[in-house]
Every structure is written in structure tokens, then in C-alpha cells.
Amino acid sequence: MAIFLKRTGSLILLPPKTGSMWLRSAFKASNIPHELLGPAELRGHGDLSYYGRDFSRIVTFVRHPVSWHYSYWFYRSHGRSAWEPAKWEFDAKCASTDFDIYIGRATSLC
Secondary structure (H helix, E strand, C coil): CEEEECCCCEEEECCCCCCHHHHHHHHHHHCCCEEEECCHHHCCCCCHHHHCCCCCEEEECCCCHHHHHHHHHHHHHHCCCCCCCCCCHHHHHHCCCCHHHHHHHHHHCC
């Protein structure tokens, strides 16, 4: 997901699990002219290979890797979603109901 700020020509990249729901709500409530961008097949999450670099500014939010992985694992294991090994190679290689096993698999991919 990304937010395009029309007045400044800026792009705010919103990687999954980095507070994008909160930020989208804040922009909607603020009445700042903006447009939500992103590929539907990735639930709106894209990177610069999708958006390009033709913006006056590009910013993003980041999260500590361990915190991000815990959030992703919890979302897949206990949250509103499930592991999708047929759709995502990462899920196929890392899925586990045990966080220690999951993080071991995830870090061995690097």
C-alpha cells in the first residue's frame, strides 16, 4: 500500500505490519488530498518496482525485524489469516505454530 500526496507529489510506502491502517485512517480524517495506491493482488502492498521512482519524495515506515516477524507469525498463526503456502513461497518455507521454529526458518533464508 502507498499513499500519494497530490499537492507535494510525495509517495509514502506502507509495508505490511507497519501501522498502515492507522496512517490511512489519519489521512482520511485529515482531509489532506491523497490517493491510496497499490496492487489488488497484494492487498495494496507494493514496492518501488511497482510504483517507480518518479516522485518528489519517497518515504516509508520501518519496524524492528524481530517485532515485524513476531507480528507476521502471530497474524498467520493466531490472527485473522492463515499460512498460505500455495500463494507465498515464504509461507511454504517458514510456516510453523512455534515461533522459535518459524524464526529459525525465516532467518536461514537470508
